[in-house]
Amino acid sequence: MVEITQIKSGNAVLAAEIAGSGDPVILLHAAVADRRMWRDTAARLAATHRTIAYDRRGFGETTAPVEDFSSTDDLAALIDAQAGGRKPVLVGCSQGGRVVIDAALRFPERLRGIVLIAPSVTGGPDSVYPPEIAPLMAIQPAPIELKARLWLDGALSAENRVGGVVRATFFAMNEAIRAAGKDIDVVPNYDRLAEITLPALVLCGDLDFPHIQSRCRHLAATIPGAKLKMLPGLGHLPSLEAPDSVAGPLAEFHAAR
Numbered sequence: 001m002v003e004i005t006q007i008k009s010g011n012a013v014l015a016a017e018i019a020g021s022g023d024p025v026i027l028l029h030a031a032v033a034d035r036r037m038w039r040d041t042a043a044r045l046a047a048t049h050r051t052i053a054y055d056r057r058g059f060g061e062t063t064a065p066v067e068d069f070s071s072t073d074d075l076a077a078l079i080d081a082q083a084g085g086r087k088p089v090l091v092g093c094s095q096g097g098r099v100v101i102d103a104a105l106r107f108p109e110r111l112r113g114i115v116l117i118a119p120s121v122t123g124g125p126d127s128v129y130p131p132e133i134a135p136l137m138a139i140q141p142a143p144i145e146l147k148a149r150l151w152l153d154g155a156l157s158a159e160n161r162v163g164g165v166v167r168a169t170f171f172a173m174n175e176a177i178r179a180a181g182k183d184i185d186v187v188p189n190y191d192r193l194a195e196i197t198l199p200a201l202v203l204c205g206d207l208d209f210p211h212i213q214s215r216c217r218h219l220a221a222t223i224p225g226a227k228l229k230m231l232p233g234l235g236h237l238p239s240l241e242a243p244d245s246v247a248g249p250l251a252e253f254h255a256a257r
Contacts (some may be wrong), residue, residue: 007054009077012064016054016082020046023112024088025254026078027053030237032151033173034060038095040243052082055067056096058180060173067181071099071235072106079110081246087112090252094236095120102185104196113199113257115250116219118212118236127211132206144174154207154235161207162241169240193222201253203246205234212236 009013019033019042027038035053037065042051055062057069079088089112092100097119104114129137139146152170153161162170200223204216213230220228231238231245239246 005082007078007081009074010069010071011067012057012062012074014054014056014060014074014078015063016052016078017042018082019043019051020049022049023254023257024050024052024083024086025250026075026083026088026090027051028075028090028092028099029053029056029059030094030096032094032147033170033237033240034176036060036169036173037237037240039250041239041247041250044243044247045254047139047190048251049254052078054078056099056180057183058178060176064180066179068184069105069181070185071183072102072185075103076107076110077191080176089113089250089257091115091250092119093117093239098122099185100187101193101196102187104198104200105189105192108196109197111198113201113253114196115201115203115253116216117203117238117246118205118208118216118249119202119219120192121190121215121219122186122202124191124215125190127209130210133209141249144171147174150209151236152241154205155209157207157235162235170237193219194224196223196226199253199257201249202226203231203238203249204228204237205231207233207235211237 003018004054029037034055038053045051058065090100097116202216202220220226
């Protein structure tokens with residue numbers, strides 16, 4: 001059974017879906033998605049864990065004024081309200097992964113471990129794109145069809161590789177994105193990755209951007225004890241197109257904690 005709830009954080013009301021019971025797993029979505037990217041993955045994890053997926057500011061059903069805000073403050077409010085006093089494992093994809101890294105450096109004592117799926121990170125080197133991709137990245141604002149080509153199908157894949165309900169969900173999530181204000185969590189953390197003391201797992205699809213794959217290898221090599229798992233045949237949002245490819249490693253990681 002899935003519970004829909006709301007969490008107050010400053011002037012924002014965060015929308016969240018909660019399922020299952022047990023040790024908490026908090027799921028943070030990418031910037032081209034919302035909490036819906038986790039639904040099938042969360043359904044698999046809910047048999048043994050309390051799964052909490054929420055919409056960050058500017059996404060899905062979360063409501064907030066356009067103002068400066070802190071994503072890690074919002075995450076802390078969610079932990080206070082929904083983790084039941086237990087330390088959660090944080091799972092973040094892309095921009096959600098950046099928030100997880102920020103949290104791991106800001107309040108590691110509140111967490112049990114982190115899972116990073118093709119994460120961004122503040123203070124990292126500029127992205128370098130292959131010649132065939134660079135012109136596409138220069139198209140701004142990117143139309144939704146181009147976003148799907150790059151972030152769903154995968155930058156190293158053919159267009160329309162992913163279709164059906166998954167593609168329709170991607171379009172619906174992107175149509176719900178709106179202005180949120182400025183996230184003030186901008187302290188550069190790329191050079192601080194070795195300070196992360198939590199157990200860490202890094203996942204990355206092998207159809208994702210080359211620079212993101214390189215970043216994932218760097219994170220796994222730099223965060224002490226981190227492990228890297230490449231996901232063959234998948235792009236930037238593996239939980240959306242192949243939930244078992246993410247739910248399996250997540251369950252194993254959580255059980256090992």
